[in-house]
Amino acid sequence: MATDRLYLKSRWTARKESVDKCVLRALGCLERLANCDEVFMPPWFKCGRSFNDAKQNKIELTFDSFRELFIEGCTRSDFCNEVIDEMGFTVGRLWNGVDGQAATHVSMTCGAYPSPEVLSAANDFCIEYPIGGHALERLLKPDIYYKIMEIVVTSFDPDWARISSDKLHGEVYPGTYHGQAVGWLTYISDRYGSMPELPNEYKLSRIDNNGNIIEIITNKLPVFLDRENIKAMFNLSNILEQKRMLSPIPPFSA
Numbered sequence: 001m002a003t004d005r006l007y008l009k010s011r012w013t014a015r016k017e018s019v020d021k022c023v024l025r026a027l028g029c030l031e032r033l034a035n036c037d038e039v040f041m042p043p044w045f046k047c048g049r050s051f052n053d054a055k056q057n058k059i060e061l062t063f064d065s066f067r068e069l070f071i072e073g074c075t076r077s078d079f080c081n082e083v084i085d086e087m088g089f090t091v092g093r094l095w096n097g098v099d100g101q102a103a104t105h106v107s108m109t110c111g112a113y114p115s116p117e118v119l120s121a122a123n124d125f126c127i128e129y130p131i132g133g134h135a136l137e138r139l140l141k142p143d144i145y146y147k148i149m150e151i152v153v154t155s156f157d158p159d160w161a162r163i164s165s166d167k168l169h170g171e172v173y174p175g176t177y178h179g180q181a182v183g184w185l186t187y188i189s190d191r192y193g194s195m196p197e198l199p200n201e202y203k204l205s206r207i208d209n210n211g212n213i214i215e216i217i218t219n220k221l222p223v224f225l226d227r228e229n230i231k232a233m234f235n236l237s238n239i240l241e242q243k244r245m246l247s248p249i250p251p252f253s254a
């Protein structure tokens with residue numbers, strides 16, 4: 001069983017997009033994830049205050065249904081309830097409807113374009129993995145976790161993404177940290193420039209026309225707070241930081 005819930009977090013800086021474009025990105029991602037593993041298969045539900053409450057909030061994977069979700073998730077002014085366009089469209093936690101260890105969640109913000117001083121990484125797509133059991137074991141097979149990362153990257157074109165957990169992150173970045181972060185599996189967009197040469201403990205793979213995936217080769221699954229994993233993540237973070245590849249905003253962003 002996992003000692004800490006794993007997540008895949010992807011983020012990207014200001015990118016103004018229409019609600020229709022955001023809907024197409026989200027639907028395309030979820031449809032491809034459903035072909036990757038059964039935990040991503042519909043139906044999806046909006047999280048509620050309880051199991052029974054959430055079960056009443058079924059979400060259809062249709063354009064109209066998701067467009068309504070995104071519109072509902074617009075940020076509004078506290079004073080006049082007007083939509084703040086630059087904050088984009090947010091879909092809060094969606095749940096795969098499975099109780100127990102195989103419960104999986106996704107959430108996203110798309111189309112946000114505030115100034116960097118307000119929010120440097122304004123957009124995101126996040127997957128909260130199952131907490132354990134056979135579902136998590138399936139998702140931690142190399143061909144599957146690479147495929148999931150590829151689907152997220154090609155669907156949303158983020159600046160960076162990582163598979164990690166709160167405990168792993170806290171071990172590598174204690175205290176307050178505002179830059180990009182590495183994980184057990186890390187994706188970095190080409191907008192950060194050319195990758196530096198990495199030691200042999202890291203495996204580099206391409207996602208064509210997007211960027212690079214860096215995997216820590218320790219043969220230790222990320223669900224355990226293994227000292228080798230943590231040391232390798234820490235060292236990788238230092239290497240990338242020295243090359244200015246963990247700044248919140250990529251130097252070659254459009």
